[in-house]
Amino acid sequence: xxxxxxxxxxxxxxxxxxxxxxxxxxxxxxxxxxxLAVAAIGVLAFLVRKTQTVDNALHLERLKNIRxxxxxxxxxxxxxxxxxxxxxxxxxxxxxxxxxQLGNALDALENGPAALRGLSPExxxxxxxxxxxxxxxFELAFDFEARxxxxxxxxxxxLDAVPVAADELVARLGADKxxxxxxxxxxxxxxxxxxxxxxxxxxxxxxRALLEQFEALAAGGPxxxxxxxxxxxxxxxxxxxDKNELVRRISDxxxxxxxxxxxxxxxxYMGWHGQxxxxxxxxxxxxxxxxxxxxxxxxxxxxxxxxxxxxLDRANAELARANEHLEEQVQARTRDLSxxxxxxxxxxxxxxxxxKMASLGQMVAGVAHEINTPLGYARSNAEIVRNALAxxxxxxAAQTRALQLMTSENASDEEVAQALTAAHGIAESIxxxxxxxxxxxxxxxxxxxxxxxxxxxxxxxxxxxxxRSRTDxxxxxxxxxxxxxxxxxQLKHRxxxxxxxxxxxxxxxxPSQLNQVFLNLITNAAQAIxxxxxxxIHTAADAEGVTIRILDTGCGMTEEVRARIFEPFFTTKPVxxxxxxxxxxxxxxxxxxxxxxxxxxxxxxxxxxxIRLPLxxxxxxxxxxxxxxxxDAALAAA
Amino acid sequence: xxxxxxxxxxxxxxxxPRVLTTMRMLFRxxxxxxxxxxxxxxxxxxxTQAVDVIVSxxxxxxxxxxxxxxxxxxxxxxxxxxxLTGYSDLNAIIGSINEGEIFRFINKPWSNDDLTxxxxxxxxxxxxxAAAAQAGDGSAPIGPPPGVLVLDDDPxxxxxxxxxxxxxxxxxxxxxxxxxxxxxxxxxxxxxxxDTRVADSPVLGLISTLKQHHPELVSVILTERADAGTxxxxxxxxxxxxxxxxxxxxxxxxxxVSSALRQHHRLAQSPELHQRxxxxxxxxxxxxxxxxxxxxxDRIRTLRTVVxxxx
Numbered sequence: 001x002x003x004x005x006x007x008x009x010x011x012x013x014x015x016x017x018x019x020x021x022x023x024x025x026x027x028x029x030x031x032x033x034x035x036l037a038v039a040a041i042g043v044l045a046f047l048v049r050k051t052q053t054v055d056n057a058l059h060l061e062r063l064k065n066i067r068x069x070x071x072x073x074x075x076x077x078x079x080x081x082x083x084x085x086x087x088x089x090x091x092x093x094x095x096x097x098x099x100x101q102l103g104n105a106l107d108a109l110e111n112g113p114a115a116l117r118g119l120s121p122e123x124x125x126x127x128x129x130x131x132x133x134x135x136x137x138f139e140l141a142f143d144f145e146a147r148x149x150x151x152x153x154x155x156x157x158x159l160d161a162v163p164v165a166a167d168e169l170v171a172r173l174g175a176d177k178x179x180x181x182x183x184x185x186x187x188x189x190x191x192x193x194x195x196x197x198x199x200x201x202x203x204x205x206x207x208r209a210l211l212e213q214f215e216a217l218a219a220g221g222p223x224x225x226x227x228x229x230x231x232x233x234x235x236x237x238x239x240x241x242d243k244n245e246l247v248r249r250i251s252d253x254x255x256x257x258x259x260x261x262x263x264x265x266x267x268x269y270m271g272w273h274g275q276x277x278x279x280x281x282x283x284x285x286x287x288x289x290x291x292x293x294x295x296x297x298x299x300x301x302x303x304x305x306x307x308x309x310x311x312l313d314r315a316n317a318e319l320a321r322a323n324e325h326l327e328e329q330v331q332a333r334t335r336d337l338s339x340x341x342x343x344x345x346x347x348x349x350x351x352x353x354x355x356k357m358a359s360l361g362q363m364v365a366g367v368a369h370e371i372n373t374p375l376g377y378a379r380s381n382a383e384i385v386r387n388a389l390a391x392x393x394x395x396x397a398a399q400t401r402a403l404q405l406m407t408s409e410n411a412s413d414e415e416v417a418q419a420l421t422a423a424h425g426i427a428e429s430i431x432x433x434x435x436x437x438x439x440x441x442x443x444x445x446x447x448x449x450x451x452x453x454x455x456x457x458x459x460x461x462x463x464x465x466x467x468r469s470r471t472d473x474x475x476x477x478x479x480x481x482x483x484x485x486x487x488x489x490q491l492k493h494r495x496x497x498x499x500x501x502x503x504x505x506x507x508x509x510x511p512s513q514l515n516q517v518f519l520n521l522i523t524n525a526a527q528a529i530x531x532x533x534x535x536x537i538h539t540a541a542d543a544e545g546v547t548i549r550i551l552d553t554g555c556g557m558t559e560e561v562r563a564r565i566f567e568p569f570f571t572t573k574p575v576x577x578x579x580x581x582x583x584x585x586x587x588x589x590x591x592x593x594x595x596x597x598x599x600x601x602x603x604x605x606x607x608x609x610x611i612r613l614p615l616x617x618x619x620x621x622x623x624x625x626x627x628x629x630x631x632d633a634a635l636a637a638a
Numbered sequence: 639x640x641x642x643x644x645x646x647x648x649x650x651x652x653x654x655p656r657v658l659t660t661m662r663m664l665f666r667x668x669x670x671x672x673x674x675x676x677x678x679x680x681x682x683x684x685x686t687q688a689v690d691v692i693v694s695x696x697x698x699x700x701x702x703x704x705x706x707x708x709x710x711x712x713x714x715x716x717x718x719x720x721x722l723t724g725y726s727d728l729n730a731i732i733g734s735i736n737e738g739e740i741f742r743f744i745n746k747p748w749s750n751d752d753l754t755x756x757x758x759x760x761x762x763x764x765x766x767x768a769a770a771a772q773a774g775d776g777s778a779p780i781g782p783p784p785g786v787l788v789l790d791d792d793p794x795x796x797x798x799x800x801x802x803x804x805x806x807x808x809x810x811x812x813x814x815x816x817x818x819x820x821x822x823x824x825x826x827x828x829x830x831x832x833d834t835r836v837a838d839s840p841v842l843g844l845i846s847t848l849k850q851h852h853p854e855l856v857s858v859i860l861t862e863r864a865d866a867g868t869x870x871x872x873x874x875x876x877x878x879x880x881x882x883x884x885x886x887x888x889x890x891x892x893x894x895v896s897s898a899l900r901q902h903h904r905l906a907q908s909p910e911l912h913q914r915x916x917x918x919x920x921x922x923x924x925x926x927x928x929x930x931x932x933x934x935x936d937r938i939r940t941l942r943t944v945v946x947x948x949x
Contacts, residue, residue: 369697369746372724376747377660383750384663442663445656493653493699 040294047290050283054276061114065105066266072102073134073258080141080253081199095145099138106131116265119272126268130261137256144249151242158239159196163189165232169214172225177217184213192236196243200251204240211236348568352585363519366489370456374449381442381449388439391430398423459485463515471617473506476514476546477539483518490526495533502540508617513589520582521550521609528554528607545595545614556603565599594618645670646761647687651680651694651706652722661693664750665757677701677709684713690764691757693744696723696730704730707738716767718760718914720744728866735873735881742918743870756918763913783899784828785810789818789836790860795886799831802888803895813837815844819937822848827855828902829895834861834868842868845876846917847935853912854905856898860884860891877915 079095109116109127116123166185173181188210195201211233218229322329402419405411462482484497491497525535533553540547557565557572564570568584590597594614601607649672650661658673665671672689674680677698684692692710696703707719721734724746734740741763742756785808788796796811803809810825812818814837821827830848832841845857859872862884872878879901880894905911 369724372746373654373657373695376724377654377656379747380660380664380750380753384660438663441659445659449656489697 043290044287044294047283047287051280051287054273054280058114059273062116062269063266065108065114065116066262066269069102069105069109070259070262072098072105073262076102076137076141077254080144081250095141099141102134106134116269119269122268123265123272126261126265130258130265133256133261134258137253137258140249140253140256144253147249148246151245155196155239155242155246158235158242159193161235162192162232162239165228165235169218169225169228169232172228173217173221181214181217184210184217188214188232188236192239196239200247201243207236207240351568355582355585363486367456367460367486370489371453374452378446378449378453381446385439385442385446388430388435391426392432392435395423395426395430395432398426456485463519464512471508472511474509474511474514475506476504476548476613477501479511479515480518480522480537480539480548483515483522486519487523487526490523491535494531495526495529495535498534498536500536500538502538502546504539504541504546505615507546507613507615509593509613510589514593514613517586517589517611518548518550520586524582525550525552525554525607525609528552528556530555533606545612548611548613549608550611551606551608553606556601556605556607558603562599562601566597646691646765647672647689648691648693648757648761649674649680649683649689649717651675651677651692651698651703653695653698657695664754668754668758669761677703677706680706681709681713684710684717688714689717691718691720691760693720693722693757696721696734702730704734704738707734707740711737711739716764718764720756720760722746722748728864728869731866731869731873732864732881732883735869735878739879740873741914742874745870759913759916763916766913767908767911783807784826784902786895786899787812787818787821787825787827787830789813789815789830789832789841791833791836795860798886799891799895802886802891807895815839815841815934818844819934823937828906829856829858829898831858831860831895834859834863834865834872840868842871842876843935844938845872845878847938849877849915849917851939853915854902854909856902856905858882858894858898860886874918877917 075098076095079098082094108114110131111117116127118124163185166188170178170181170185188207191203191207191210195203195207214229214232218225221229398419402416402423405416405419459482462478463486480499480501484491522535522537529535529552535553536549536551538547538549538551561572566583566587570584587597590611590613594617596612598610598612599607600610646669648665648669650658650665651674652658652661653675655675658675662671662673672683672687674683677694678701680692680694692707692714694703694706698706703721703723707721710717710719719738719740720742721738721740722744723730731743734743741760744753744756783806786799786803787810788799789812790796791813793811793813796809800807800809810821810827812821818830818832818836830845832845834841848855849857856879857876858880859869859878860882864881864883869881872881879898882890882894905915
């Protein structure tokens with residue numbers, strides 16, 4: 001029984017350890033789930049942000065900026081072109097306005113939230129090229145503007161001079177040639193004016209042909225005619241040269257490839273944008289996949305939840321069903337349990353009985369030894385005395401014979417002397433005087449031995465109290481004394497018993513049961529003392545009852561042992577040496593008497609048992625004390 | 639004591655002085671009676687003078703009878719040892735057999751006749767063996783050692799003992815007393831190891847008869863049915879040399895058998911020692927000669943010549 005103690009403890013300890021692991025796991029689980037959820041949300045946020053990198057508003061603004069620049073560029077071209085054909089001041093002003101607007105628009109490309117600068121190296125390169133081009137275009141515009149007024153005025157002057165020179169030539173050519181010359185002059189004037197006014201004149205060949213015709217008309221003419229022709233030619237050439245310069249400058253200006261470069265810039269930007277959109281699309285795809293996975297997880301959790309709900313429902317249903325049958329089950333179980341209890345009670349009664357018999361046997365064996373020694377010498381002494389008596393009888397016979405002879409008148413002196421000598425010889429040989437003294441000693445010893453035996457038997461009777469009623473008024477001190485006598489042979493020579501008995505009133509109790517308690521506690525105390533030691537027994541009384549304390553200087557016990565000491569079958573003795581029932585019976589007897597038993601112990605120092613018993617039994621208590629069938633049966637058997 | 643003093647010396651040890659008085663009265667005519675009221679006092683006394691017989695109580699304060707007898711065996715090996723006890727537990731009895739090598743147990747209360755007869759036998763044995771005891775162990779055994787007969791119901795026990803003892807020893811097995819006697823007729827046996835009961839009959843009769851007729855045979859009891867009464871009968875009527883309990887412990891078994899074989903050799907060499915191991919006659923009269931038990935005993939008696947030849 002004692003062997004199972006550590007097993008239970010270690011098993012218990014194991015559960016605690018396992019429980020600890022499970023507990024931390026349980027505690028960790030929500031934390032783990034939270035971390036998982038945060039991570040999932042983080043991934044979601046990341047993906048959403050990645051899909052949001054393409055800002056459509058910004059993209060449109062950038063495109064608008066590019067279009068604005070394009071429009072302004074076209075506007076500038078138109079303005080410059082207009083300047084080319086008009087000298088009106090407001091046209092120049094308009095160009096300045098356009099230039100300023102273009103500057104702002106370019107700035108918007110360079111800086112600001114919708115800037116193109118810095119988006120990608122390709123865009124930067126295209127932007128730089130475009131800016132270089134437009135800058136050179138601005139320079140051309142300034143040059144053109146500066147030259148334009150001068151050249152334009154010169155051109156206007158030239159245009160004004162050509163009709164004059166033509167009319168002079170016509171006049172010089174004379175009347176015969178006046179008709180064709182006038183026609184030529186008119187044609188020439190028209191052509192030249194056209195040349196000067198048209199934005200990009202294409203009639204230079206016509207002018208050259210008209211001049212050739214004039215030359216042909218004037219061929220062979222006088223010097224003055226030739227000179228007039230020459231002047232006309234010079235004027236016309238001036239007009240053509242000026243006009244050509246203007247046209248060249250404008251076309252130079254217009255030829256700056258701003259539109260192409262802007263287009264390239266836009267293409268580069270569109271390329272970049274397309275890339276961004278592609279990346280965003282990739283992330284969008286990822287996001288969709290991720291969302292799908294999350295949905296799957298959610299679905300799985302949902303299914304699990306549903307399944308556990310279903311299990312719960314089923315368990316609930318089973319519980320409900322079980323509840324319906326509970327009543328029957330309880331009844332069946334109660335029947336089983338009461339049968340088991342009955343069997344247990346029977347076997348417990350048997351065990352208690354055998355414990356009683358075992359301790360009784362031990363007690364009897366001890367008492368037998370106690371009795372056998374005085375019995376041994378008393379019997380032996382009796383035998384010796386009987387043998388000695390034979391010798392004494394011989395002496396008495398001899399002496400009687402001598403006496404008879406002495407008093408007899410028939411006897412001769414010789415016979416008397418012989419008889420006296422014989423009697424004397426016998427007395428000498430047996431040393432009658434010493435013998436009788438010795439016989440006295442032997443008989444006294446035998447007496448003492450018999451007295452001892454009588455006392456032992458009386459103490460057995462006292463202890464068992466079979467000749468008394470079951471409940472009686474009883475002095476506890478007497479019970480302790482009789483228990484001490486019974487276990488005297490366990491204590492003698494080895495253990496000093498120090499008694500401090502108080503004045504006790506007799507208490508109502510079952511004396512034989514209490515004697516059993518005292519014997520058990522004293523025996524236990526003696527067994528706890530390995531070699532030599534002391535047992536202190538104190539008794540005291542107060543208004544409610546009596547207190548008995550039994551202390552020993554034995555080995556004591558650990559807290560584990562102390563806690564279990566009153567359990568049935570708990571024993572620290574080796575297998576076969578004790579049933580482990582002794583103290584549980586002690587406990588029951590004290591409880592049955594309405595008393596209390598407490599134990600204190602220090603390993604290596606000793607133990608103290610303290611019993612508190614009431615003066616009077618209440619009815620229930622008395623009934624219980626009287627109804628310990630096994631205990632009483634065992635004691636009755638003693 | 640080797641000078642053959644007129645009276646043998648007997649030491650009585652008991653913590654009850656009245657017992658000592660009785661003993662003095664009972665024996666003073668025949669012997670020189672010494673008394674001691676404790677084990678320590680007895681040992682002090684033995685240091686100064688040798689005795690022929692020690693009769694001791696078992697339960698005494700300070701030192702038990704067995705402890706005293708074990709120490710006395712060292713101090714005075716020739717003295718015969720008798721334990722007088724009212725109540726002994728089994729361990730004490732086994733201890734007295736194995737460590738005290740005692741001659742008899744006597745129960746309290748004793749009968750004067752039995753006690754005087756037992757003390758007289760002990761004194762005679764002590765006197766007879768005095769010379770041999772002084773001569774010591776004698777010569778070393780010559781030739782192969784005699785066999786060890788194992789008498790046990792369990793066929794594993796002889797094998798186990800052979801394993802423990804090793805090849806130097808010859809172990810023969812018997813599962814019944816008849817088999818044992820057959821083997822004793824054929825083989826040279828020095829030691830018998832036996833359980834207390836074989837084939838449901840007690841071996842006490844066999845052991846006792848063997849000891850009566852072949853005192854040089856040494857018996858060792860190996861049993862798990864340890865019982866105080868049986869042990870006392872085995873020592874008083876069978877003079878068993880050792881009493882060991884199962885399960886078998888290798889070293890204990892080996893030491894016991896070696897020591898038993900030495901004892902056998904000693905007894906075979908010095909027949910005058912035999913009286914020291916003389917057995918008491920069983921209380922019950924032997925059964926009629928027709929019974930198988932009696933026939934067996936007759937065969938054992940006739941073994942004498944055979945054994946003598948081997949010795």
